[in-house]
Amino acid sequence: MATATTTTLARAPTFLDEVIAATPGDPHLELCLQCGTCGGSCPSGPDMDHTPRHLFALIAAGMKDEVLRSNTPWYCVSCYYCMARCPQEIHITDLMYTLKRMAIQEGLYRESSAAEAPEFSETFIDLVENYGRSFELGLATRHYLRHHPLDVVKMAPMALDLLRKGRMDLTPRRIKKIDQLKAILAKARELGGAA
Amino acid sequence: MKYGYYPGCSLERNAIAYHKSAMAVAAPLEIEFVEVEDWNCCGATEYITVDLLGAHALVGRNLALAAQQPDNGHQLVAPCSACFLNLSKTDRYMLDSPELAEKVNAALAAGGLHYTPGSVRVRHLLDVIVNDVGYDAVAEKVTRPLQGLRVAPYYGCLIVRPGYQGVFDDPEYPTSLDKLMRTLGAKVVDFPLKTHCCGGHMTQISQSTAFELIRRLLKNAADYDADVIVTLCPMCQLNLDAYQDAVNRHFKTDYHIPILYFTQLMGLAFGIPPKELGIGKEFVDARPALAKVGAEAPAPEAPRRKRRPKEALPMPRMPEEE
Ligand code: SF4
Numbered sequence: 001m002a003t004a005t006t007t008t009l010a011r012a013p014t015f016l017d018e019v020i021a022a023t024p025g026d027p028h029l030e031l032c033l034q035c036g037t038c039g040g041s042c043p044s045g046p047d048m049d050h051t052p053r054h055l056f057a058l059i060a061a062g063m064k065d066e067v068l069r070s071n072t073p074w075y076c077v078s079c080y081y082c083m084a085r086c087p088q089e090i091h092i093t094d095l096m097y098t099l100k101r102m103a104i105q106e107g108l109y110r111e112s113s114a115a116e117a118p119e120f121s122e123t124f125i126d127l128v129e130n131y132g133r134s135f136e137l138g139l140a141t142r143h144y145l146r147h148h149p150l151d152v153v154k155m156a157p158m159a160l161d162l163l164r165k166g167r168m169d170l171t172p173r174r175i176k177k178i179d180q181l182k183a184i185l186a187k188a189r190e191l192g193g194a195a
Numbered sequence: 196m197k198y199g200y201y202p203g204c205s206l207e208r209n210a211i212a213y214h215k216s217a218m219a220v221a222a223p224l225e226i227e228f229v230e231v232e233d234w235n236c237c238g239a240t241e242y243i244t245v246d247l248l249g250a251h252a253l254v255g256r257n258l259a260l261a262a263q264q265p266d267n268g269h270q271l272v273a274p275c276s277a278c279f280l281n282l283s284k285t286d287r288y289m290l291d292s293p294e295l296a297e298k299v300n301a302a303l304a305a306g307g308l309h310y311t312p313g314s315v316r317v318r319h320l321l322d323v324i325v326n327d328v329g330y331d332a333v334a335e336k337v338t339r340p341l342q343g344l345r346v347a348p349y350y351g352c353l354i355v356r357p358g359y360q361g362v363f364d365d366p367e368y369p370t371s372l373d374k375l376m377r378t379l380g381a382k383v384v385d386f387p388l389k390t391h392c393c394g395g396h397m398t399q400i401s402q403s404t405a406f407e408l409i410r411r412l413l414k415n416a417a418d419y420d421a422d423v424i425v426t427l428c429p430m431c432q433l434n435l436d437a438y439q440d441a442v443n444r445h446f447k448t449d450y451h452i453p454i455l456y457f458t459q460l461m462g463l464a465f466g467i468p469p470k471e472l473g474i475g476k477e478f479v480d481a482r483p484a485l486a487k488v489g490a491e492a493p494a495p496e497a498p499r500r501k502r503r504p505k506e507a508l509p510m511p512r513m514p515e516e517e
């Protein structure tokens with residue numbers, strides 16, 4: 001994956017190099033000052049195993065397993081506050097996505113406290129691949145009922161209301177040229193990796 | 196003025212009210228939206244979580260289709276904040292990284308498509324209304340000013356941050372929606388959390404985290420006596436509206452703040468009948484608030500009734516499971 005950087009590095013790529021290479025554009029992660037502005041801005045901070053700042057320190061220290069087991073990327077709600085405020089213009093939100101992808105590839109998310117999050121993402125994309133349109137609420141309802149069967153009574157009225165108001169489909173919709181989309185996505189998978 | 200239009204999946208169903216009201220106000224403002232033919236989902240925040248190149252190729256197909264539209268002025272308008280972000284992000288990273296652009300185009304070629312980064316300008320609906328149409332032209336159409344309606348303007352995150360194609364308003368304290376609401380005659384209340392996040396898909400991952408984010412927003416609007424929170428994103432609307440009841444139960448609070456789209460309030464001020472603006476699709480009844488401005492809103496569709504024990508849960512299904 002990290003072909004672009006391996007040619008320019010005399011040493012073996014560190015975890016920091018790997019993370020940077022797997023993120024589009026230039027995320028500037030090596031410039032982190034550990035100032036903590038990101039953690040202070042983060043709405044999910046209190047529920048995260050590590051603040052973004054702490055996570056970046058662990059990356060710099062090469063602590064791959066600990067980083068990829070952290071629930072931090074999964075609790076990132078993509079609000080881009082940190083990115084708008086970081087004095088070094090580090091692409092923090094993009095890096096969170098990179099870490100999620102790495103955690104899935106390495107299977108380590110299973111050990112984090114957000115172990116069901118990737119399943120939601122994966123079901124979502126399966127659906128988009130097969131239909132071309134998402135089925136956000138239907139999917140959310142399915143996901144929810146599967147993981148929180150005891151809460152069904154609490155959340156079912158909302159699903160019913162969404163249906164009655166015509167705000168939720170019971171089955172996903174399909175685009176016309178689904179074959180074209182599938183060919184594009186298959187090719188993307190074949191080319192794989194980051195750019 | 197003619198623009199390409201990318202509704203996104205939410206506007207087909209969940210946020211049908213946003214779509215209807217956007218179309219209803221576009222006509223008097225002489226905006227024509229041409230929907231991108233056979234567009235696909237933008238992948239929300241989920242596709243990029245699993246597959247980076249796939250995520251950009253997915254969005255790339257939409258950009259390529261928009262670029263082929265004959266007369267959209269090379270502009271593509273998205274009403275959903277997440278769609279707006281994803282479309283502008285892919286265009287921006289394809290511009291920044293020729294290597295990414297090459298790979299995305301190699302994938303698109305498998306479907307006979309190509310996209311030249313920078314050839315379509317992605318805009319959010321609010322940006323088009325305030326900057327292209329302008330406040331004056333909006334003011335001219337106001338026949339029923341929203342006098343006395345106290346509005347909390349909610350921007351959420353993605354239309355002001357991070358600005359992959361430049362920003363049209365301040366990332367921390369934007370004011371364009373405030374000004375638009377004032378143009379309609381509404382009273383805009385202070386809303387310090389106006390750009391704080393509603394949690395997006397967090398309701399699926401950790402309800403306690405998500406509910407806390409939603410609670411803060413509701414409390415902030417209630418603290419300033421807002422009659423209504425006005426939004427510009429289907430996900431924000433869903434989180435604040437459909438989950439309001441669950442949030443109340445979770446925190447033993449009692450908020451009843453209707454959540455409407457800015458286009459719905461524009462439509463009301465233009466004298467368009469509420470029904471044509473999708474009013475009544477919301478969970479939290481908007482009638483008491485709208486009565487303040489003399490708008491007779493239809494009763495919310497399908498009033499809540501007790502679920503009969505026998506009634507089956509609506510389990511959404513995939514056709515192949517049948
Ligand atoms: S705000 Fe930027 S520089 Fe400061 S700790 Fe976070 S990532 Fe590092």
Ligand code: SF4
Binds near residue numbers: 045078079083
């Ligand atoms: S983008 Fe993610 S990490 Fe950054 S402040 Fe928002 S939730 Fe926290």
Ligand code: SF4
Binds near residue numbers: 235236237238
């Ligand atoms: S972000 Fe949501 S609304 Fe927009 S296209 Fe994707 S799934 Fe549909």
Ligand code: SF4
Binds near residue numbers: 277351
């Ligand atoms: S507040 Fe939530 S739904 Fe709204 S734009 Fe931000 S992340 Fe998206």
